[in-house]
Amino acid sequence: MAGVKPVRVVIVGGGTSGWMTAAALARLLPGRVSIHLIESEAIGVIGVGEATLPHIRGFVEKLGIREADFMAWTRGTFKLGIEFRDWGKIGDSYVHPFGTFGRGKGEVDFHHYWTRLRLAGTDVPPLEQFSYGCMLARANRFDLPLDDPDHLASTYGYAYQFDALLFAPYLRTIAEGLGAQRTEGKVVEVLRDAERGTISAVRLDDGALIEGDLFIDCSGFRSLLLGEALEEPFEDWNHWLPADRAVAMPCRTATAVTPYTSAIAMPAGWRWRIPLQHRTGNGYVYASAFTSDDDAARALTHAVEGAPLADPRVLRFRAGRRRRSWVKNCVAIGLASGFLEPLESTSIYLVQQAITALIELFPETADAPVERDEFNRLIDLEYDRIRDFLILHYHATTRTDTDFWNYVRTMTIPDSLSEKIELFRRAGRVVKYREGVFLDASWIAVYVGQGILPEGYDPRADAPDSGALIQGMQALHREITATVERVPEHLRYIDRYCAMAAAA
Numbered sequence: 001m002a003g004v005k006p007v008r009v010v011i012v013g014g015g016t017s018g019w020m021t022a023a024a025l026a027r028l029l030p031g032r033v034s035i036h037l038i039e040s041e042a043i044g045v046i047g048v049g050e051a052t053l054p055h056i057r058g059f060v061e062k063l064g065i066r067e068a069d070f071m072a073w074t075r076g077t078f079k080l081g082i083e084f085r086d087w088g089k090i091g092d093s094y095v096h097p098f099g100t101f102g103r104g105k106g107e108v109d110f111h112h113y114w115t116r117l118r119l120a121g122t123d124v125p126p127l128e129q130f131s132y133g134c135m136l137a138r139a140n141r142f143d144l145p146l147d148d149p150d151h152l153a154s155t156y157g158y159a160y161q162f163d164a165l166l167f168a169p170y171l172r173t174i175a176e177g178l179g180a181q182r183t184e185g186k187v188v189e190v191l192r193d194a195e196r197g198t199i200s201a202v203r204l205d206d207g208a209l210i211e212g213d214l215f216i217d218c219s220g221f222r223s224l225l226l227g228e229a230l231e232e233p234f235e236d237w238n239h240w241l242p243a244d245r246a247v248a249m250p251c252r253t254a255t256a257v258t259p260y261t262s263a264i265a266m267p268a269g270w271r272w273r274i275p276l277q278h279r280t281g282n283g284y285v286y287a288s289a290f291t292s293d294d295d296a297a298r299a300l301t302h303a304v305e306g307a308p309l310a311d312p313r314v315l316r317f318r319a320g321r322r323r324r325s326w327v328k329n330c331v332a333i334g335l336a337s338g339f340l341e342p343l344e345s346t347s348i349y350l351v352q353q354a355i356t357a358l359i360e361l362f363p364e365t366a367d368a369p370v371e372r373d374e375f376n377r378l379i380d381l382e383y384d385r386i387r388d389f390l391i392l393h394y395h396a397t398t399r400t401d402t403d404f405w406n407y408v409r410t411m412t413i414p415d416s417l418s419e420k421i422e423l424f425r426r427a428g429r430v431v432k433y434r435e436g437v438f439l440d441a442s443w444i445a446v447y448v449g450q451g452i453l454p455e456g457y458d459p460r461a462d463a464p465d466s467g468a469l470i471q472g473m474q475a476l477h478r479e480i481t482a483t484v485e486r487v488p489e490h491l492r493y494i495d496r497y498c499a500m501a502a503a504a
Helices: 015-028 055-062 067-073 110-119 132-138 164-177 224-229 293-303 347-360 369-395 403-410 415-427 440-449 466-484 490-497
Strands: 007-012 033-039 077-079 081-085 093-097 159-161 181-184 187-192 199-204 209-211 214-217 234-236 245-248 261-266 269-275 280-286 313-316 320-322 330-332
Touching (some): 015 347, 055 067, 055 159, 067 164, 067 490, 081 440, 093 440, 110 466, 214 224, 347 369, 369 403, 369 440, 415 440
Parallel strands (some): 007 033, 007 214, 033 181, 081 261
Antiparallel strands (some): 081 093, 187 199, 199 209, 245 313, 261 269
16 A cells, blocks of 8 residues: 555565575565565475375465476475374275365265266276376376366366475575565563563564564474463363374385375374485374384384485474464464464465465554454464364274274374264265365265265266266276376476476
């Protein structure tokens, strides 16, 4: 707005969340804000959040970044979904795709027609085989989707797998090019207005005083501003999501560079496998109540598929969120706001959603109660609905082989999730959201993949003639199989489209 003094935004903390915030504010609110980011090289970054959700593509596009350049710099690969192994029971495997089952053109969702045939005793292939995105992933193939609703290639999306340690520096160059200022230093004191309780400035270890109007807390798990200075309570969800540690270790890529992330169940949690262009990221997310750090490190070292590139590194965390993410004139983004383990690659998504909400609700003044309340409502919804989705993965298991799996299988779950499971079990219904990240196909993939099969279906699925329905499904299955075979192999596509930049 012409003539309006820019809002002084002070971001405490760099890393992925800090530089995503700085770059987005600088690009999307030009002239409206002045940005000052404080970070210390002495404070390390976690740097293992390598897998994303399809929403990241919109973020990259809004920043004016060419996708191929971004992927080359961050040594990225494509991601069509997440493979889950041994979750429902040992030996199981399914893919949660970023796309639909079927063509998405029926009167009701495809799984209702599939359920009708299954309950009638028809020998119908697994539901996954009717997802073009799943079958591309299984075949280790990739191509960009098409914007043609009549083509199978319009039925899936994709995300990125990239080196998180290269992502933040990449964004820093963009943010600083747009005028963001960076100061090296540690915050040693948070100064507050005596009357209003708002944050007025932060003092650095060299004595420098940095004043601002709006303070953004990107200080990680410490939550220096929101948690420590403003004392906003933390809601602990450990009883539902007991994994509280991870041991991470990259290795040389000795197996396929898959267009998907793998989540492989382990005795006390699960193991991730994320193939990049130059290495494979690995980690074991586990509950410290059920295994030790040393045993987890040994298990991960034994499981990785290539020569280790570093020693195992243990990370500690708590699942949950701050009661509010925006308090007074302080907005927490990323780990300072909350944390949900990386099972469905939601960490960067939650950063992105907080940034988006902040930009859409950006305050005219530091005291903006209406905007603040709406921001908190939106962020709470995101955390709560992702929480239920993650709990589903653990609770929907028949495993009895370890104490950990016995615990999550029998634990009391939120009523909101119990209701969702019962709706699906009875008639294949999926709770509809206007807001939230995971839509119908995501829930269906996990339900069916882990053995929660509907006992009924939407009666509108009875409309087609049985013979015509069977023939249509057979034709779709053949079309998916034939189309997948014509798509390039994943690594070959990368080599042509976005081979990694040597400069990175």
